[in-house]
Amino acid sequence: MPTEFISLTSPNASTELNPLRGPNEPIDPAYLVRYAKSLDDYDFNYTLVPYDSSWFDPFTIGATIAAATKKLKVIIALRPNTLYPTVAAKALATLDQLSAGRAVVHFIAGGSDAEQAKEGDFLNKEERYGRLEEYIKILRRAWESAEPFDWDGKYFQFKQFSNRVRPVNGTIPVSVGGSSDEAYRVGGSLADIFGLWGEPLKETKEQIDRIYAESEKAGRAPNDRPRIWVTFRPIVAETDDLAWAKAHRTLDVLKGNRANGTGKVPANAPKPQNVGSQRLLEIAARGEVQDRALWYPTVTATNARGASTALVGSYETVAESILDYVDLGAELISIRGYDNLNDAIDYGRYILPRVREGLKERENRAQAA
Numbered sequence: 411m412p413t414e415f416i417s418l419t420s421p422n423a424s425t426e427l428n429p430l431r432g433p434n435e436p437i438d439p440a441y442l443v444r445y446a447k448s449l450d451d452y453d454f455n456y457t458l459v460p461y462d463s464s465w466f467d468p469f470t471i472g473a474t475i476a477a478a479t480k481k482l483k484v485i486i487a488l489r490p491n492t493l494y495p496t497v498a499a500k501a502l503a504t505l506d507q508l509s510a511g512r513a514v515v516h517f518i519a520g521g522s523d524a525e526q527a528k529e530g531d532f533l534n535k536e537e538r539y540g541r542l543e544e545y546i547k548i549l550r551r552a553w554e555s556a557e558p559f560d561w562d563g564k565y566f567q568f569k570q571f572s573n574r575v576r577p578v579n580g581t582i583p584v585s586v587g588g589s590s591d592e593a594y595r596v597g598g599s600l601a602d603i604f605g606l607w608g609e610p611l612k613e614t615k616e617q618i619d620r621i622y623a624e625s626e627k628a629g630r631a632p633n634d635r636p637r638i639w640v641t642f643r644p645i646v647a648e649t650d651d652l653a654w655a656k657a658h659r660t661l662d663v664l665k666g667n668r669a670n671g672t673g674k675v676p677a678n679a680p681k682p683q684n685v686g687s688q689r690l691l692e693i694a695a696r697g698e699v700q701d702r703a704l705w706y707p708t709v710t711a712t713n714a715r716g717a718s719t720a721l722v723g724s725y726e727t728v729a730e731s732i733l734d735y736v737d738l739g740a741e742l743i744s745i746r747g748y749d750n751l752n753d754a755i756d757y758g759r760y761i762l763p764r765v766r767e768g769l770k771e772r773e774n775r776a777q778a779a
Contacts, residue, residue, distance in 0.1 A: 411637060413736050413769055414455035415762055416485070416744035417754055419475065420445050421466055426712075427663045427748050429672050437466060443478045445751055450479040452758020458744070461487035461518060463528040469501055476509035485514040485585065490538075490545040491531035496571050498545075499552035502582050503575040511578035515549075516585040516605065517542055519593070521684025539592035541565040546584055546600045553581050585639065589617065589686040597636060598624025603742060604636040607686050608719035609693060610700040611734055614640065618739050639742035640735050641717040643708060646756060650724045657705060657722045660748050664711040675713045687714035703731045717744070729764035736769065 422438040424430035449457055457475060459468040472484040484505065488498060498515075506513035519538045520526040526538070533541060544563045551559060558572040586597030587605030597604040598621045606617055618638055625635045645660055647653040667673040682688060691714050694706035705720040712718045721728045732743055745761065747753025 411741050413740075413765070414742050415453075415757075415765075416456040416458060416639065416641075416742055417449050417454050417757075418744070418746040418750075419457045419459045419471060420750040421471060423751070425748060425750050426667070426674060427660065429667065431672070437471075439474070441751075442471070442474060445754070446475040446478045446482060448751065448755055448758070450482045452755065453762060454482060454754070454758065456483040456485050456514065456742070458485040458516060459487060461489055461492075463525055469505060472505055472513070473508060476505065476512060481512075483512040483514055484509060485516050487516045487518055489518045489520060489526075489529075489531075490541050491520070491526065491533075492529060495545045495548040495566055496552060496568060496573070499549045499573055500575045502549070503553060503573075503577045506577045506582055507575070513577070514583045514585060514603075516587065516603075517546070519586075519588065519596075521588075521682075521686065523683060535590070536592060537565075539590075539596050542586070543596045543600065546586075546596075549584070550581065553577055586636075587639075587686075588684075589689050590684075593685075594620045594624050597621060599628035599630070601636045603639050605639040605641065605742075605744075607690060607717045608640055608642040608704060608721070609689065610704060611738060613689070613693065614735065614740075615738050637741045638739050639744060640740045641744035641746075642704075642719060642721045642732075643717060643747060644721040644728050644745050644753075644757065644761065645705070645747065646721075646723065646725055646728050646761065648724060650727055653723050653727070657720065660720075661707050661711055664708060664748075668711065673712065674715045679713045679715075682714055687716075690714040690719060701731070702734060703727050717746075721745075725760040725764060729761055729768060732761070732765050733768045733772075736765075 421442050422435055423441050424435050459472045461468055468486045472486050475484050502513055502515055519542045544565050548561060548566060552573045558570040560569045561567060583602040585603035585605055586601040604621050622635055645653055645657040647656050668677050690709045694709045698707055699705055703721045703723040705722045708720045709718045721731050745757050
């Protein structure tokens with residue numbers, strides 16, 4: 411499979427550097443469409459529509475993106491506690507038909523007990539992953555079964571469900587993310603895609619090996635293993651020096667926003683509960699820069715809230731850094747910045763073409779060898 415690029419949907423002009431003020435941040439339809447069309451025009455392959463207990467409905471956002479674009483695939487982030495699996499199967503297949511086969515689903519088992527409780531979910535972590543495993547199996551059965559079927563599981567029970575809403579290509583790609591043993595097991599055994607946050611090359615390779623081991627344990631062939639998706643927050647400029655100056659300006663703003671209460675997390679936020687964030691903070695304690703250009707102060711400035719590791723450097727440096735991860739086995743690269751629209755355009759102009767050219771050069775060398 412070719413290396414592909416993912417962005418993150420921005421429903422309005424609010425950014426981590428310049429957040430919109432006030433209790434509500436309404437959707438800006440014109441901005442949303444402009445953002446989506448920019449991703450399409452600059453040959454991003456996917457955009458992730460995120461989920462939060464207090465945020466917009468991903469399916470509605472996703473349908474808007476699909477209607478405004480021609481090629482861009484729409485990844486719907488979904489927590490299993492928020493939508494019954496039979497309903498989700500039809501909703502995803504409906505979006506897939508509307509978008510001519512461009513729907514993908516990314517599952518979030520839930521990394522914070524407090525966040526899950528906001529929508530009535532009080533299962534523990536092990537139970538949440540058990541529910542996710544059952545959920546994925548139901549979706550696939552609903553998309554594939556020609557006959558009504560019953561389900562009598564631990565978390566879901568129903569009788570004679572019949573689905574007449576089928577995906578365009580027979581199924582929809584399923585993505586799972588995480589850095590815990592439970593995530594490796596469920597994603598390695600069932601997912602088409604496995605999402606990781608940006609870690610140093612050594613740790614990323616160890617995680618990929620864990621995922622592949624779980625895939626093999628589940629009886630999956632090497633050509634049926636999950637595709638690996640790695641996420642970064644690049645900070646780029648024409649030269650390395652300019653990029654590092656920009657990075658430090660970005661860091662100052664992130665710290666200032668957190669201190670004055672407009673950042674992603676409060677200044678006194680407790681240590682994150684999810685393993686992925688804990689790993690990022692542990693790596694950050696070892697030093698600011700890892701490998702070629704992986705920068706960790708953005709992790710500590712945001713208490714590792716979500717994907718927060720930066721790649722800092724010139725367009726060439728960051729492109730080469732991304733290729734390092736491709737060489738490890740990453741086939742999906744998610745890049746999103748701190749100035750959402752402008753950064754996406756810069757990536758489309760200066761990063762994606764360089765990475766694709768580097769991949770073409772590797773392919774030509776391999777054919778000539």
